[in-house]
Amino acid sequence: MTDTAPELVFRLIGTWWRVDLDSDETARASASDIARGTLGSRDNEATARRRIREDLVRAAARAREANARLMLLQTELGPGDPMSAALTLYDDDRVRMSPAIGTSPDRVLGVLEESLPTISPDLAATAVRRPFEGGEAVRVHRIDETTEVEDGQEFTQRRLVAQYWYPQPGSKRLALVVLSTPLGDIPHTLLSYFDAIVEVSRFDTPVER
Numbered sequence: 441m442t443d444t445a446p447e448l449v450f451r452l453i454g455t456w457w458r459v460d461l462d463s464d465e466t467a468r469a470s471a472s473d474i475a476r477g478t479l480g481s482r483d484n485e486a487t488a489r490r491r492i493r494e495d496l497v498r499a500a501a502r503a504r505e506a507n508a509r510l511m512l513l514q515t516e517l518g519p520g521d522p523m524s525a526a527l528t529l530y531d532d533d534r535v536r537m538s539p540a541i542g543t544s545p546d547r548v549l550g551v552l553e554e555s556l557p558t559i560s561p562d563l564a565a566t567a568v569r570r571p572f573e574g575g576e577a578v579r580v581h582r583i584d585e586t587t588e589v590e591d592g593q594e595f596t597q598r599r600l601v602a603q604y605w606y607p608q609p610g611s612k613r614l615a616l617v618v619l620s621t622p623l624g625d626i627p628h629t630l631l632s633y634f635d636a637i638v639e640v641s642r643f644d645t646p647v648e649r
Contacts, residue, residue, distance in 0.1 A: 444645065446608065446643035446644060446645045447643065447644055447646060448529060448606060448615050448617070448642075448644075449642060450527070450637065450640075450641045452512070454514055454521075454523060455515050456512045456513065456514050456527075457473070457513045457514075458470065458511070458512055459471065459499075459511040459512070459513060461503055461504045461508055464500075464501060467496065467497050467500035467501070467504075468497050471493040471500075472489075472493055474492065474515070475488075475489035475490075476489065477515075478515050479492070496513070499511070499526075503530075506530060507530055507531050508528050508529065508530050509529050510527070510528065510529040511527070511528045512528075513525075513526050514526070514527070524622055524623065525633075526619070526621070527617065527618070527637070529615065530616040530617075530618070531613070531615065531616075543611055543612055545607035545609075546576075548607040548614070549576065549577075549607055552578055552605055553567055556578075556580065560580060562582065563580035563582055564580070566579075566580045566582070567579070567580050570604065570635050571638075571639055572638050572642060573639070573640060573641065574609075574642055574643060575607065577607075577617075577638060578604070579602055579603065579605075579631075580603050581600065581602040581603070581631060582600075582601050583598050583600055584599045584601060584624070585598050585624075586599070597622060597624075598622075598624030598625055599620060599621065600624040600627050600630050600631070601618065601619075602619045602620070602634045603616060604616070604618075604619070604634075606643075608643070609643050617638070617641075619638075
């Protein structure tokens with residue numbers, strides 16, 4: 441029996457779909473399942489299904505290139521209650537911890553906070569600590585604005601992106617969780633929702649037999 445490294449696990453409410461990140465082909469299969477599951481198979485939804493598939497395959501490719509290990513897409517808070525959010529888990533190696541700092545989670549987060557003006561200068565001012573089961577994570581956030589056109593009308597899309605850095609137990613490494621939503625017009629409400637997701641997450645140590 442061999443102990444393996446702790447893994448970050450989540451307790452999620454509502455309907456979440458997993459996007460397979462192994463390859464473009466597996467991501468496309470996941471995207472097709474999500475498109476059919478959310479929009480059905482009616483002919484008049486074909487364009488919307490194709491757009492979802494293309495968007496998800498591109499997002500999965502970007503996540504895979506950035507060493508993502510998990511990508512989930514939320515489509516409902518509950519039956520008949522739509523919700524649009526995404527959760528992506530990365531191994532983040534941008535912060536190089538000195539051997540001298542040890543593995544204290546508080547010290548690891550402190551070094552991260554000191555490094556934020558260098559690695560994420562636009563986000564450093566938003567940094568706060570938020571609890572999870574067994575410790576704290578550092579959260580930063582931003583709102584991305586894009587101009588889109590639908591039915592000949594231009595509109596501004598605001599996407600909230602929140603990043604949570606977790607200190608991995610017994611190490612100097614960090615796990616990065618990115619939670620995002622196109623509902624960026626109500627950022628405070630959605631940040632509270634994302635914080636609630638993080639609050640009940642935890643590191644779990646699987647046992648290989």
